[in-house]
Amino acid sequence: MPNAPTPTLNDVAEAAGVSTATVSRCLNAPDKVVEATRIKVLDAVDRLGYSPNFGARAMVAKRTNTIGAIIPTMENAMFARGLQAFQEKLHAHGYTLLVASSSYQSEIEAAQIRSLVARGAEGLLLIGQDRPPEILKFLRTQRIPALATWVFAPGGDLPSVGFDNRAAMAEMTAEVLRLGHRNLGVISAFTNGNDRSSARVEGIRQAVQDANLPDTVLTIVETAYGVETGQAAMAELLSGDIRPTAVLCGNDVLAAGAMIEARARDLRVPDDISITGFDDLEMAQVVDPQLTTVHVPHREMGTTAAAALIEMVEAGGQSIAGSSQNLGTRIIHRGSLTTPPRT
Amino acid sequence: MPNAPTPTLNDVAEAAGVSTATVSRCLNAPDKVVEATRIKVLDAVDRLGYSPNFGARAMVAKRTNTIGAIIPTMENAMFARGLQAFQEKLHAHGYTLLVASSSYQSEIEAAQIRSLVARGAEGLLLIGQDRPPEILKFLRTQRIPALATWVFAPGGDLPSVGFDNRAAMAEMTAEVLRLGHRNLGVISAFTNGNDRSSARVEGIRQAVQDANLPDTVLTIVETAYGVETGQAAMAELLSGDIRPTAVLCGNDVLAAGAMIEARARDLRVPDDISITGFDDLEMAQVVDPQLTTVHVPHREMGTTAAAALIEMVEAGGQSIAGSSQNLGTRIIHRGSLTTPPRT
DNA sequence: TTAGTCAATGTAAGCGCTTACACAGCATTC
DNA sequence: GAATGCTGTGTAAGCGCTTACATTGACTAA
Numbered sequence: 001m002p003n004a005p006t007p008t009l010n011d012v013a014e015a016a017g018v019s020t021a022t023v024s025r026c027l028n029a030p031d032k033v034v035e036a037t038r039i040k041v042l043d044a045v046d047r048l049g050y051s052p053n054f055g056a057r058a059m060v061a062k063r064t065n066t067i068g069a070i071i072p073t074m075e076n077a078m079f080a081r082g083l084q085a086f087q088e089k090l091h092a093h094g095y096t097l098l099v100a101s102s103s104y105q106s107e108i109e110a111a112q113i114r115s116l117v118a119r120g121a122e123g124l125l126l127i128g129q130d131r132p133p134e135i136l137k138f139l140r141t142q143r144i145p146a147l148a149t150w151v152f153a154p155g156g157d158l159p160s161v162g163f164d165n166r167a168a169m170a171e172m173t174a175e176v177l178r179l180g181h182r183n184l185g186v187i188s189a190f191t192n193g194n195d196r197s198s199a200r201v202e203g204i205r206q207a208v209q210d211a212n213l214p215d216t217v218l219t220i221v222e223t224a225y226g227v228e229t230g231q232a233a234m235a236e237l238l239s240g241d242i243r244p245t246a247v248l249c250g251n252d253v254l255a256a257g258a259m260i261e262a263r264a265r266d267l268r269v270p271d272d273i274s275i276t277g278f279d280d281l282e283m284a285q286v287v288d289p290q291l292t293t294v295h296v297p298h299r300e301m302g303t304t305a306a307a308a309l310i311e312m313v314e315a316g317g318q319s320i321a322g323s324s325q326n327l328g329t330r331i332i333h334r335g336s337l338t339t340p341p342r343t
Numbered sequence: 344m345p346n347a348p349t350p351t352l353n354d355v356a357e358a359a360g361v362s363t364a365t366v367s368r369c370l371n372a373p374d375k376v377v378e379a380t381r382i383k384v385l386d387a388v389d390r391l392g393y394s395p396n397f398g399a400r401a402m403v404a405k406r407t408n409t410i411g412a413i414i415p416t417m418e419n420a421m422f423a424r425g426l427q428a429f430q431e432k433l434h435a436h437g438y439t440l441l442v443a444s445s446s447y448q449s450e451i452e453a454a455q456i457r458s459l460v461a462r463g464a465e466g467l468l469l470i471g472q473d474r475p476p477e478i479l480k481f482l483r484t485q486r487i488p489a490l491a492t493w494v495f496a497p498g499g500d501l502p503s504v505g506f507d508n509r510a511a512m513a514e515m516t517a518e519v520l521r522l523g524h525r526n527l528g529v530i531s532a533f534t535n536g537n538d539r540s541s542a543r544v545e546g547i548r549q550a551v552q553d554a555n556l557p558d559t560v561l562t563i564v565e566t567a568y569g570v571e572t573g574q575a576a577m578a579e580l581l582s583g584d585i586r587p588t589a590v591l592c593g594n595d596v597l598a599a600g601a602m603i604e605a606r607a608r609d610l611r612v613p614d615d616i617s618i619t620g621f622d623d624l625e626m627a628q629v630v631d632p633q634l635t636t637v638h639v640p641h642r643e644m645g646t647t648a649a650a651a652l653i654e655m656v657e658a659g660g661q662s663i664a665g666s667s668q669n670l671g672t673r674i675i676h677r678g679s680l681t682t683p684p685r686t
Numbered sequence: 687t688t689a690g691t692c693a694a695t696g697t698a699a700g701c702g703c704t705t706a707c708a709c710a711g712c713a714t715t716c
Numbered sequence: 717g718a719a720t721g722c723t724g725t726g727t728a729a730g731c732g733c734t735t736a737c738a739t740t741g742a743c744t745a746a
Contacts, residue, residue, distance in 0.1 A: 006484070006485050006486065007484075008701090008702055008703085009702060009703060009704095010702075010703095018725075018726085019725065019726045019727075020702090020703075020704090020726090021704080021705075021725070021726060021727080021728095022724085022725060022726075024703070024704055024705085025704095025705095025724095025725090028704080032723090032724075032725095033724075033725085034723085034724060034725090037724080037725085048484075049480065049481055049484035049485065051457055051460055051461055051481070051485060052461055052702085052703075053402065053461060053701090053702050053703070054398065054458075054461040054462045054463070055397065055398025055399065055401045055402050055462075055463060055701095055702080055703090056398065056402055056701075056702035056703040056704090056731085057702080057703055057704075058398045058703090058731095059396065059398050059399055059402070059702085059703075059704095059730095059731045059732065059733090060702085060703055060704045060705080060730075060731045061703080061704060061705090061731090062731080073427060074417060074423045074426055074427050074430075074442075075420075075423050075424050075427045076423075077418075077420060077423075080417045080418050080419075080420075080423055081418050083417055084416060084417050084418045084444070087417075087444060088446075096443075096458060097443075098441060098442075099417075099441075099442045100439075100440075101427070101430060103431075114394055115397075115439060117394055118394050118395055118396060118397040119397045119398075119462070120397070120398060137392065138392055138394070141349070141350075141391070141392035142349050142392065142394060143349065226625075227625045227628060227629060253625070256625075256629040259629075260628065260629065263631065282569075282570045282596070282599075282626070283625075283626060283629060285570060285603065286570060286599040286602075286603065286626055286629060286630055287629055287630065287631070288606065288630070288631040351731090351732055351733085352732060352733060352734095353732075353733095361695075361696085362695065362696045362697075363696090363697095363732090363733080363734090364695070364696060364697080364698095364734080364735075365694085365695060365696075367733070367734060367735085368694095368695090368734090368735095371734080375693090375694080375695095376694075376695085377693085377694060377695090380694080380695080395732085395733075396731090396732050396733070398731095398732080398733090399701085399731075399732035399733040399734090400732080400733055400734075401701095401733090402700095402701045402702065402703090402732085402733070402734095403700075403701050403732090403733055403734045403735080404701090404733080404734060404735095405701085
């Protein structure tokens with residue numbers, strides 16, 4: 001058996017006894033071809049197991065119907081959920097999603113952006129607002145519309161579809177302070193190069209300031225994303241001189257870790273210590289007590305972002321601008337937050 | 344400002360005053376070009392914001408360094424984790440990962456396979472072993488090596504890197520039976536078109552049979568993936584005539600749902616009822632009591648699969664076969680499984 | 687000096703596809 | 717019965733790139 005190379009349009013044309021143009025038409029505009037021919041051609045396609053070469057097609061058609069997304073990591077349920085919704089919406093509009101991950105590193109993100117654009121992405125979904133000017137310039141010269149998500153930052157370099165991390169966390173903090181807590185632990189994901197994390201921490205500081213309290217009421221620990229790291233951070237917080245009565249966590253996963261550590265030390269949540277999360281993942285409902293957290297409409301965000309990006313792409317060269325949308329968050333009161341224990 | 348189209352190799356060549364061949368060489372084999380020229384060219388590349396067109400390159404070079412993966416959904420931590428490891432390994436070997444999701448539907452998977460191949464995927468990671476013969480034929484005629492994962496099925500149509508779902512679940516069931524349970528509830532993900540789910544259920548039946556027990560000891564409920572569906576399934580199980588003393592869940596997420604329902608009914612886990620999971624996700628450690636579950640080496644599987652697939656791809660036309668690897672699982676004893684309550 | 691070598695660059699073909707245009711055949715229309 | 721339109725198909729250009737081969741010129745060796 002000779003090493004049959006993968007069949008091309010030409011092979012199909014020969015097999016069907018027609019020209020390549022006809023084959024192409026059969027595949028892309030079947031009604032422009034009379035039925036008898038179409039059957040002949042489709043039969044040949046089947047027989048040869050022909051599959052069109054996307055690159056060649058894209059090169060001449062100048063359309064790819066492809067949109068790219070770059071997320072820090074797939075291993076974060078929050079992104080996974082939003083992305084799944086994003087992809088479903090894209091699919092419904094005939095677009096294909098290409099996903100890449102950056103491991104939270106700006107240079108990798110830059111490389112991935114170039115890679116996705118080279119692969120024909122006509123629009124890009126990115127996480128967060130901050131990125132180096134070279135990238136923005138690249139996007140501009142390539143005329144690729146891009147959307148920042150998981151943040152709401154009108155007037156930023158990129159249009160954004162998301163929510164106000166800072167305000168949401170400030171609201172949660174205000175609630176904690178209102179309940180009477182005056183000694184707050186904070187477990188945050190690394191803020192360096194992560195504008196969502198840092199906005200959340202800023203929100204906390206803001207709320208403390210707005211309540212006319214000194215920022216010495218705060219003890220902040222930064223750590224990597226994960227249950228175990230959250231647990232370790234909680235251990236650190238609890239071994240300090242003054243024990244916080246409430247711990248604000250930058251996300252639900254860290255909060256779950258904090259709860260494990262609290263339990264390990266025989267601290268009852270929330271009677272001995274309150275814990276709050278952020279994101280409202282499944283995990284928030286699975287821990288005991290269930291987590292009081294900030295609900296983020298991840299799926300809605302994915303869907304809205306898809307719609308916005310498609311619009312930007314189809315607006316074409318005209319305006320790459322697009323406009324920002326704030327999706328809003330709300331505090332979900334469950335069992336992990338209450339008044340501080342009486343001493 | 345004229346509508347500047349995105350710059351091409353030619354534009355760079357003109358801007359640098361050299362031929363396209365030289366520009367191409369600068370980019371792909373810099374040492375074949377004298378330094379002075381190289382600087383000129385790279386400068387022009389920068390100035391124009393040039394980015395090579397992947398499709399055009401792939402078309403002539405016949406290499407894409409791209410591997411595709413199709414998973415049922417990104418919204419499942421189990422896949423996310425394995426995939427992240429897979430992608431890291433690929434990256435280290437200079438390959439790019441293209442991800443698509445199939446929503447657990449075979450026809451969508453087939454379409455995605457074609458789409459990824461058309462986009463130049465040189466190898467494919469798939470989940471599970473079962474798929475229609477047309478797809479296998481397509482893969483064969485296109486000479487695309489493919490690997491089945493999350494299963495171990497030597498002698499199957501595709502080589503596999505994974506674990507034996509059936510044996511793992513049988514082992515867990517045997518353990519439950521050994522503790523004295525004689526009334527087992529089972530909450531399984533839908534088994535239809537999901538060979539992992541069905542293998543797990545088969546494992547349970549097998550273990551019951553091996554213990555010379557009638558399969559009336561089993562009450563099986565199938566449901567969709569999710570905490571809430573797990574909870575509903577548990578409710579169904581608990582409202583039956585005879586209450587199971589142990590509930591075997593097809594995965595940790597369903598198990599977490601089951602625990603919530605148990606708690607809602609004031610049943611203590613494990614004293615009143617035992618619950619087991621499968622996968623050993625973070626969620627298993629976060630619930631209280633922590634879940635006794637089957638540990639699956641997701642990351643290791645991803646890494647191993649990447650290595651195997653790269654090897655298959657680089658073996659090229661010769662043998663698309665590859666060989667299967669069984670990664671092994673083990674039961675993690677935590678707090679959710681104990682002997683049945685005395686009546 | 688002259689042939690020979692070699693490194694640096696240019697020339698041009700062609701990868702697989704779509705599509706503008708040309709063309710043939712046929713049914714209408716006056 | 718010629719002019720007209722329409723429909724189905726073919727012809728061929730060219731998308732952006734890599735690379736085999738040709739060319740150039742500087743240098744070496746005899």
